[in-house]
Amino acid sequence: MRKFWCLFFMVWPILAIWLCWISPSYNWWFPGDALWKLGEQIDDLFYLLLIVVTVVFIGTQLALGYVLWKGSEAKTGHAWFSHGSHNLEVIWTILPAIILLFISLYQMDVLARIRLKQEFPEQVANDPVAEVSARQFEWRIRYPAPGKKLRALPQPDDLYTVNDLHIPVGKPVMIRLRSEDVQHSFGLPHLRLMQDAVPGLVIPVWFQSNKVGKYEIVCKELCGWGHYKMQGELTVELEEDYNAYLQELQEKMNDDGYSGDPAETVALSNED
Amino acid sequence: MSIATPETAGAHSHEHDPHGGHHDIGFIRKYVFSTDHKIIGIQFLITTLLMLMVGGALALGVRWQLAFPWQAMPFVGHLHVFQGQGGIISPEFYTMLFTMHATVMIFLVIIPILAGAFGNFLIPLQIGADDMAFPTLNMLSYWFMWPAIACFGISFFIGGITAGPAAGWTSYPVLAALATAAPGSGPAQTFWLLAVTFIGVSSMMGSVNYMTTIINMRAPGMTLFRMPMTIWGMFITAILQAFALPVLTAAGFMVLLDRIGGTCFFIPAGLVVNNADPTIGGGQPLLWQHLFWFYSHPAVYIMLLPAMGMVSDILCTFARKPLFGYKPMVYSMSAIAGLGFIVWGHHMFTSGMNPALGMTFMVSTMMIALPSAVKTFNWIGTLWGGNLQFTTPMLNAIAFVSMFIVGGLSGIFMAAVPVDLYIHDTYFIVAHFHYVLFGATLFGVFGAIHFWFPKMFGRMMNDTVGKWHFFLTFIGFNGTFFTMHLLGVAGMPRRLADPYNYPYLEHLLPMNQFMTYSAILMGFAQFLLLGNFFFSMFWGPKCGRNPWHANGLEWDAPSPPPHGNFETVPVVYRGPYEYSSPESDKDYLPQTEYIAPHPSPA
Numbered sequence: 001m002r003k004f005w006c007l008f009f010m011v012w013p014i015l016a017i018w019l020c021w022i023s024p025s026y027n028w029w030f031p032g033d034a035l036w037k038l039g040e041q042i043d044d045l046f047y048l049l050l051i052v053v054t055v056v057f058i059g060t061q062l063a064l065g066y067v068l069w070k071g072s073e074a075k076t077g078h079a080w081f082s083h084g085s086h087n088l089e090v091i092w093t094i095l096p097a098i099i100l101l102f103i104s105l106y107q108m109d110v111l112a113r114i115r116l117k118q119e120f121p122e123q124v125a126n127d128p129v130a131e132v133s134a135r136q137f138e139w140r141i142r143y144p145a146p147g148k149k150l151r152a153l154p155q156p157d158d159l160y161t162v163n164d165l166h167i168p169v170g171k172p173v174m175i176r177l178r179s180e181d182v183q184h185s186f187g188l189p190h191l192r193l194m195q196d197a198v199p200g201l202v203i204p205v206w207f208q209s210n211k212v213g214k215y216e217i218v219c220k221e222l223c224g225w226g227h228y229k230m231q232g233e234l235t236v237e238l239e240e241d242y243n244a245y246l247q248e249l250q251e252k253m254n255d256d257g258y259s260g261d262p263a264e265t266v267a268l269s270n271e272d
Numbered sequence: 273m274s275i276a277t278p279e280t281a282g283a284h285s286h287e288h289d290p291h292g293g294h295h296d297i298g299f300i301r302k303y304v305f306s307t308d309h310k311i312i313g314i315q316f317l318i319t320t321l322l323m324l325m326v327g328g329a330l331a332l333g334v335r336w337q338l339a340f341p342w343q344a345m346p347f348v349g350h351l352h353v354f355q356g357q358g359g360i361i362s363p364e365f366y367t368m369l370f371t372m373h374a375t376v377m378i379f380l381v382i383i384p385i386l387a388g389a390f391g392n393f394l395i396p397l398q399i400g401a402d403d404m405a406f407p408t409l410n411m412l413s414y415w416f417m418w419p420a421i422a423c424f425g426i427s428f429f430i431g432g433i434t435a436g437p438a439a440g441w442t443s444y445p446v447l448a449a450l451a452t453a454a455p456g457s458g459p460a461q462t463f464w465l466l467a468v469t470f471i472g473v474s475s476m477m478g479s480v481n482y483m484t485t486i487i488n489m490r491a492p493g494m495t496l497f498r499m500p501m502t503i504w505g506m507f508i509t510a511i512l513q514a515f516a517l518p519v520l521t522a523a524g525f526m527v528l529l530d531r532i533g534g535t536c537f538f539i540p541a542g543l544v545v546n547n548a549d550p551t552i553g554g555g556q557p558l559l560w561q562h563l564f565w566f567y568s569h570p571a572v573y574i575m576l577l578p579a580m581g582m583v584s585d586i587l588c589t590f591a592r593k594p595l596f597g598y599k600p601m602v603y604s605m606s607a608i609a610g611l612g613f614i615v616w617g618h619h620m621f622t623s624g625m626n627p628a629l630g631m632t633f634m635v636s637t638m639m640i641a642l643p644s645a646v647k648t649f650n651w652i653g654t655l656w657g658g659n660l661q662f663t664t665p666m667l668n669a670i671a672f673v674s675m676f677i678v679g680g681l682s683g684i685f686m687a688a689v690p691v692d693l694y695i696h697d698t699y700f701i702v703a704h705f706h707y708v709l710f711g712a713t714l715f716g717v718f719g720a721i722h723f724w725f726p727k728m729f730g731r732m733m734n735d736t737v738g739k740w741h742f743f744l745t746f747i748g749f750n751g752t753f754f755t756m757h758l759l760g761v762a763g764m765p766r767r768l769a770d771p772y773n774y775p776y777l778e779h780l781l782p783m784n785q786f787m788t789y790s791a792i793l794m795g796f797a798q799f800l801l802l803g804n805f806f807f808s809m810f811w812g813p814k815c816g817r818n819p820w821h822a823n824g825l826e827w828d829a830p831s832p833p834p835h836g837n838f839e840t841v842p843v844v845y846r847g848p849y850e851y852s853s854p855e856s857d858k859d860y861l862p863q864t865e866y867i868a869p870h871p872s873p874a
Contacts, residue, residue, distance in 0.1 A: 001662065002660070002662050005662045005667060005670075008743075008746075009670060009671075009674055012674075012746075012750060013674075015750075016678075016750075016754055019754065019755070019758070020757075020758070023758050023761075027762070027779055028758040028759070028761070028762050028780070028783065029758070029761055029762060030761060030762070030763070031762060031763050031776045041690070042690045042691060042693065042694055045688060045690050045691050046685070046691050046694070049684055049685055049688060049691060052684075053681045053682075053684060053685075056677075056681060057677060057678070057681055060648060060649075060652065060677050061674065061677065063652050064652050064655070064670070064673060064674060064677075067652055067655040067656040067657075067658070068655065068660065068670065070656075070657070071591060071655055071656075071657070071658045071659065071660035072660050072662070075659055078592070078659070078852035078854070078859050079591065079592040079593045079657060079658045079659040079851065079852040079859065080593060080656070080657030080658070080852070081593070081594065081851075081852045081853055081854060082593070082594065082596065082657065083594050083595075083596070083597070083598065084595075084596045084597035084598070084600070084650070084653065085596075085597075085653075088597075088649075088653070089597050089600045089646070089650075092645070092646060092649045093600075093642065093646055096641070096642055096645045096646075097639075097642050100638040100639060100641055100642060100684075101635075101638070101639075103638060103684070103688065104634050104635045104638040104687070104688070105635075107634065107688045107689060107690050107691070108631055108634075110690040111627065111630065111631065111634075111689045111690050112627070112631075114690065114693065115627035115630070115689075116627050116628070135544075136453075136545075136546065179543075180543065180544055181446065181453065181543050181544060181545040181546070182444075182446045182447040182450075182453050182543075182545065183444055183445075183446065183447065183557060185622065185697065187697075187765065189694070189763035189776065190776075192693060192694040193693055193694070194622050194693055194694070194696055194697070195622055195624065196622050196623045196624050198557055198558060198623065198624045199446050199539075199540050199543050199557055200540025200541070200543075200555075200556065200557065201558075201624055203624045216774050216775070216776055218763075218765055218774065219765075220622075220696070220697040220698075220765045221444075221697065222367065222439065222440045222444070222447065222767045223447060224367075224438075224447060224453060224454040225362075225363045225364035225367055225438065225454055225455060225456075225769075226363060227363075227367070227767060227768065227769070228363060228768040228769040228770045228771070228773060229363075229770070229773055231773060231774060
């Protein structure tokens with residue numbers, strides 16, 4: 001029975017590693033490749049940590065399995081009477097300290113490039129493409145009229161959509177993120193990015209997608225009973241499609257639903 | 273250091289009455305409103321074990337929805353209260369379920385089972401005192417838990433079953449501050465805040481008592497560096513509570529004022545919540561996050577350090593070996609506590625606080641992994657070269673080490689801010705803190721229950737049932753929680769009533785079903801623990817003072833110890849981990865055993 005428990009504690013780490021190993025083939029892994037360079041760098045940092053952590057995991061679990069196995073053998077006489085080892089303590093303090101310090105410093109660059117305002121790409125630093133306002137339970141999006149710049153205060157010719165954010169492909173964009181009621185979080189899993197939308201704050205968020213397509217916008221901060229359905233869509237499209245989209249949106253918004261010759265129009269009541 | 277005397281301890285004199293006990297105190301004073309630390313500890317233990325089942329049932333509700341979304345709940349779905357929602361878990365009920373699961377588990381299970389149950393039971397026994405420094409305060413600390421339980425209970429029902437507190441256990445304003453923000457943000461949230469305040473008062477009473485007792489009432493010879501690690505864990509935890517908890521209590525009152533007093537600490541101006549009138553004010557929601565996590569990060573260590581201490585005791589006892597690196601263990605525990613106060617910002621990496629602040633919090637958070645690593649290496653060192661005895665407490669303690677490795681390592685991913693930008697608020701986090709709070713702490717607690725049960729009741733628990741409980745819990749636990757890492761990497765956010773709304777998460781349903789089956793297995797395994805516990809309490813085989821041949825002072829007292837604990841004031845000659853010492857023929861050497869100095873051969 002003693003050996004059984006040793007094996008028990010050794011088998012589960014093997015199962016855990018096996019599960020992680022096969023999971024990408026079952027799609028239990030990142031939802032596709034990251035869509036931009038910084039997202040790829042986040043993935044690289046993840047894999048770097050994964051390697052470090054796996055080595056430590058295997059090492060410690062092996063050590064644990066080894067001491068359990070040795071300790072479970074029937075022995076005559078006393079256990080090893082030892083109060084520890086100063087040298088070992090020094091080694092296993094300094095070595096992890098160096099690794100941990102290296103990891104944290106190594107992460108700084110990507111963080112700075114995503115988050116620090118002064119590191120934002122020049123062309124987007126002061127030029128948001130849209131304002132995204134989170135509210136229970138939808139994303140309201142305000143674009144400036146084509147050819148104009150987005151102002152902090154809503155303008156009469158601004159364009160509005162709900163849950164439908166369009167951006168041009170292959171170039172950095174910046175949005176103004178705010179909340180109209182409670183706290184939400186603007187999550188773009190395919191870009192490996194999230195930013196909370198905090199009531200009372202306007203937070204600039206920049207990102208870029210190098211691949212056209214439609215991707216989910218996820219609310220990642222609990223915002224009430226309907227949190228689960230606060231789903232938006234990010235459409236990444238070619239520059240000309242993007243411009244056409246805004247143009248179309250403007251026409252739709254300027255349309256009073258009253259096209260055609262007024263003289264020939266018949267008002268319809270609900271009864272018809 | 274003063275010696276515990278009947279006068280200082282507020283207990284009666286027991287020297288001419290070894291069995292102790294006022295013969296005239298009735299049942300009520302002896303077992304209900306008792307001032308005896310052992311009874312209070314056992315009261316805490318039984319209460320928290322029952323609350324563990326409540327919290328577990330809430331968790332199974334969450335698991336049901338994630339595996340079988342929008343399907344009628346088994347058993348309880350037919351109850352009248354659920355008819356309004358068609359027997360299924362409605363989204364507002366789901367948000368309430370995970371909110372109250374976390375609340376119950378944190379405030380009514382883990383914190384009180386460590387500090388309340390084991391802190392109370394073990395501190396006087398392990399330092400050789402006859403009771404706590406303030407026995408009446410001690411009694412109050414238990415009885416202040418009941419208003420908290422009552423308030424949590426009321427909060428379930430006051431607004432109807434679908435309008436319980438549902439802002440998460442973190443209760444971020446504005447969601448938790450404005451009644452219009454959610455069905456559960458009405459009176460239920462007010463009662464939730466009151467309950468948290470009550471439980472805080474209870475913890476604070478305990479904390480003051482533990483610090484005073486440990487500082488002032490140690491037996492002669494019990495120097496600080498002869499204290500068992502359990503006592504170190506409890507001592508540092510008490511200090512953490514004393515310094516961190518007032519911040520949460522104050523912040524709780526600020527939200528309460530925002531809710532009912534018309535203030536606006538956390539509510540900015542101009543919010544239109546659920547079509548109500550725009551808010552007025554100039555508050556800052558991020559302030560709550562800072563205040564809340566300033567308490568709640570140290571609280572993570574409040575929920576861990578005592579278990580680390582107890583596991584150290586158990587590992588030494590059943591490895592028949594001294595603790596590897598006693599002082600490094602004490603120092604690393606202190607380092608965890610100290611660093612624990614400057615890492616709270618890592619809960620806020622995506623919150624919109626200054627990114628430069630995020631960088632400093634990243635470094636301090638990485639550094640807190642260091643003392644945890646040192647402790648893990650020392651536990652493995654403790655087992656190294658031992659004569660291991662695979663008893664139930666030992667198995668649970670080994671599981672603690674094995675699971676803590678996972679919980680510690682997964683923490684590094686979140687500490688790295690860029691990676692956190694992706695995995696924040698996903699199931700990766702849920703996996704991480706369950707590996708720490710369940711995998712580590714709760715396995716440590718299960719070990720401690722089996723280990724100290726003989727001292728509590730003078731009877732042994734059944735070892736075979738204990739091992740089955742461990743075996744099934746361990747398998748169910750890993751089946752439920754290891755897979756959560758993969759859900760997190762796949763980007764599945766937490767707290768979604770129906771994650772399959774998102775096309776990129778649809779394929780995760782079968783895995784969630786597997787996890788739910790594992791969780792059900794784990795849940796039912798706990799009945800083995802409860803059955804074993806209550807059966808053995810009355811019918812377990814009787815044991816002597818020291819069934820495990822352990823060294824601590826508590827094993828010097830009768831089982832169960834009478835009111836006043838020790839027949840004579842114990843005198844301590846050495847540290848608590850002198851197992852397999854060459855000075856003794858036995859493989860253990862109790863702290864109280866005197867060995868006459870003999871001339872050295874030279």
